[in-house]
Amino acid sequence: MQALHSKKIAVSCQGITKTFGEGANSVQALQGIDLEVMVGELLMLVGPSGCGKTTLISVIAGILDRTEGSCIVFDEDMQGMDTSRRTRFRGENIGFVFQAYNLLPTLTALENVAVPLLILGRPRKQALIRAREVLGQLQFDNRMMLSLPKDLSGGQQQRVALGRAVVHKPRLIVCDEPTSALDHVTGLKVMELLRGVALQEERALVVVTHDARIFNFADRIARMDDGRIKSFEQNGVNHDS
Amino acid sequence: MWSVAIKMLVGDRGKYLGMLMGVTFACLLITHQEAVFVGIMTRTYSVITDLGLPDIWVMDPKVQFIDDSKPMRDTQLYQVRGVDGVEWAVPLYKGLLRARLADGNFQSCSVLGLDDATMIGGPPEMIDGRLEDLRQADAVVVDIVGAQGRLAKPPVLPGEKPVPLKVGDVLELNDHRAVVVGICRSSRSFQNQPILYTTYTRAMRFAPRERKMLSFILVKARAGQDLQTLNRRIEAATELRALTAREFRMKTFWYFMKYTGIPINLGIAMFMSLVVGAAIAGQTFYTFTLENLRYFGTLKAMGASNSLLFRMILLQAVMVGIIGYGIGVGGASVFGYFASGTEAAWRIVWQLPLITAGVVVLICSLSAAICIRKVMRLEPAVVFRS
Numbered sequence A: 001m002q003a004l005h006s007k008k009i010a011v012s013c014q015g016i017t018k019t020f021g022e023g024a025n026s027v028q029a030l031q032g033i034d035l036e037v038m039v040g041e042l043l044m045l046v047g048p049s050g051c052g053k054t055t056l057i058s059v060i061a062g063i064l065d066r067t068e069g070s071c072i073v074f075d076e077d078m079q080g081m082d083t084s085r086r087t088r089f090r091g092e093n094i095g096f097v098f099q100a101y102n103l104l105p106t107l108t109a110l111e112n113v114a115v116p117l118l119i120l121g122r123p124r125k126q127a128l129i130r131a132r133e134v135l136g137q138l139q140f141d142n143r144m145m146l147s148l149p150k151d152l153s154g155g156q157q158q159r160v161a162l163g164r165a166v167v168h169k170p171r172l173i174v175c176d177e178p179t180s181a182l183d184h185v186t187g188l189k190v191m192e193l194l195r196g197v198a199l200q201e202e203r204a205l206v207v208v209t210h211d212a213r214i215f216n217f218a219d220r221i222a223r224m225d226d227g228r229i230k231s232f233e234q235n236g237v238n239h240d241s
Numbered sequence B: 001m002w003s004v005a006i007k008m009l010v011g012d013r014g015k016y017l018g019m020l021m022g023v024t025f026a027c028l029l030i031t032h033q034e035a036v037f038v039g040i041m042t043r044t045y046s047v048i049t050d051l052g053l054p055d056i057w058v059m060d061p062k063v064q065f066i067d068d069s070k071p072m073r074d075t076q077l078y079q080v081r082g083v084d085g086v087e088w089a090v091p092l093y094k095g096l097l098r099a100r101l102a103d104g105n106f107q108s109c110s111v112l113g114l115d116d117a118t119m120i121g122g123p124p125e126m127i128d129g130r131l132e133d134l135r136q137a138d139a140v141v142v143d144i145v146g147a148q149g150r151l152a153k154p155p156v157l158p159g160e161k162p163v164p165l166k167v168g169d170v171l172e173l174n175d176h177r178a179v180v181v182g183i184c185r186s187s188r189s190f191q192n193q194p195i196l197y198t199t200y201t202r203a204m205r206f207a208p209r210e211r212k213m214l215s216f217i218l219v220k221a222r223a224g225q226d227l228q229t230l231n232r233r234i235e236a237a238t239e240l241r242a243l244t245a246r247e248f249r250m251k252t253f254w255y256f257m258k259y260t261g262i263p264i265n266l267g268i269a270m271f272m273s274l275v276v277g278a279a280i281a282g283q284t285f286y287t288f289t290l291e292n293l294r295y296f297g298t299l300k301a302m303g304a305s306n307s308l309l310f311r312m313i314l315l316q317a318v319m320v321g322i323i324g325y326g327i328g329v330g331g332a333s334v335f336g337y338f339a340s341g342t343e344a345a346w347r348i349v350w351q352l353p354l355i356t357a358g359v360v361v362l363i364c365s366l367s368a369a370i371c372i373r374k375v376m377r378l379e380p381a382v383v384f385r386s
Helices: A053-060 A083-093 A109-119 A124-137 A154-166 A184-198 A212-217 B002-011 B013-044 B046-050 B075-081 B131-135 B144-148 B200-206 B227-238 B245-259 B262-291 B293-301 B306-339 B351-376 B380-384
Strands: A009-020 A027-038 A042-046 A068-073 A094-097 A172-176 A204-209 A220-225 A228-234 A237-240 B056-059 B086-100 B106-114 B125-129 B139-143 B170-173 B176-185 B195-199 B216-221 B241-244
Touching (some): A009 A053, A009 A204, A027 A053, A027 A204, A027 A228, A042 A053, A042 A212, A053 A068, A053 A172, A053 A204, A083 A094, A094 A154, A109 A124, A109 A154, A109 B002, A124 A154, A154 A184, B002 B013, B002 B306, B013 B046, B013 B306, B013 B351, B046 B245, B056 B227, B056 B245, B075 B086, B075 B216, B075 B227, B086 B200, B125 B131, B131 B139, B131 B176, B131 B195, B139 B144, B139 B170, B176 B195, B176 B200, B195 B200, B216 B227, B227 B241, B241 B245, B245 B262, B262 B293, B262 B306, B293 B306, B293 B351, B293 B380
Parallel strands (some): A042 A204, A094 A172, A172 A204, B106 B195
Antiparallel strands (some): A009 A027, A009 A068, A220 A228, B056 B216, B056 B241, B086 B170, B086 B216, B125 B176, B139 B195, B170 B176
């Protein structure tokens, strides 16, 4: 805990609320979230379905506007940016890992990993060299790199997604249920890789999960319910929010 | 990202081919209908086209189109010849006469009576015999389509093909003997009747006798003579109507446009092909976008701007459009190549591929616009919805 506090803050959320809809049909998905994520930290957001975990990482990642409160990511408030600057900031600073992988089905594993670099305008050749390097770290051989997602197992696809999330060296990676579609052993392997490859001193990870088997990979766990963070746990110590 | 856009498009072969087929069929059908329309309409004035030498056609003021001849007095030919600026003027008889076939049937033929001295107005190409042979007694020249088709002699044995007319064969034209002295090739006419060429004097003999027989006066202007000025001069001197060859073609064209069902019927067919093509291409392209919405959302979440996605979709639409256009117009041209020389009225002119290109741009733009709108409005947060 002490070590974390001495580090720089990657994400700072204060009083975040998010309401979907209007009037009697409105739903308040987030009800005053206060959260800090440190650089070099792997924070897990856990809680029952519908508690607001995914909404919270969407707000943190700048792909969903909050209703109230503030959310500063690496000293920048994305909601205050114009659309093009926000998109650029997201492209440069945030990596995504999705539950359903969301790999482009007609691109090879190598090309999928290169996509974030291509979006940032890197030359194709350079992007593919870097993608090959990252997939090498994720223990992909040449044949697998040139395979289409449909020809890869779930674990391999999630490794490709992981490669895609880190290839452009973002400072924050958000993962939505990265192991829910995988069996236990594969899930653990993916989490090992996530910690080993993605988590670095200058980078923060926020992982949304239901999967209690992977809780021990977290530096800190934020338990959510009903749009609020109920408690934080760190190294087995429970702190009520 | 161009390579990503192209791979997204062509990676799913089924959908890609579906989109391509939509645009291809739209292009094929539209180009085909356009070419049929042009083919039919150019046949309406094929006689004027084949008679390339005269600059001006002089006719009765009430004439509405080439087949609507209202005979003039022969003396009016001399009046025209006397107009200042006229290099020469020759008579032309144009009428429908009945030929009696060897099997006893009758066949209407379009007969052109050419100036006896100059033979101006003859067919563009002689296949057999010479045009000068028309000076022989009872001579006629028959067009190849008529000679092999409607004027062909009955087969020698039942079940065999009819025997084409050849030089030396004899016809009975309006109860007069006519001897075939030549076979020619001329543009097919709108009614697709056999065309017979003979001299003006002999045509007078073949045709039922009327007080006035002169159908048209063909005029060549002197070198450097302004045709419109000459037209006005001829009209003032003769009280006839004088039109340049182009004006007469257009007059005939617009007569058929106005008083026949050709434009509306072909127009409906063209419109239907446009709608069908647009519907197939648009629907497939829209489905493609819907199915890729998750991936567009993913790209958006990962930092792809709206303008980048716009350009990607536009590239995909342009690519489908260009390839579909190439195959469609190419296919239509191949069809036209094989249709040439047959009964099919099919003619492609340089404007048609441009019109088809315009339609394809419209189809692809509409399809792309619908898809772009959908992607522009897409919330990137959709990527977290499983």
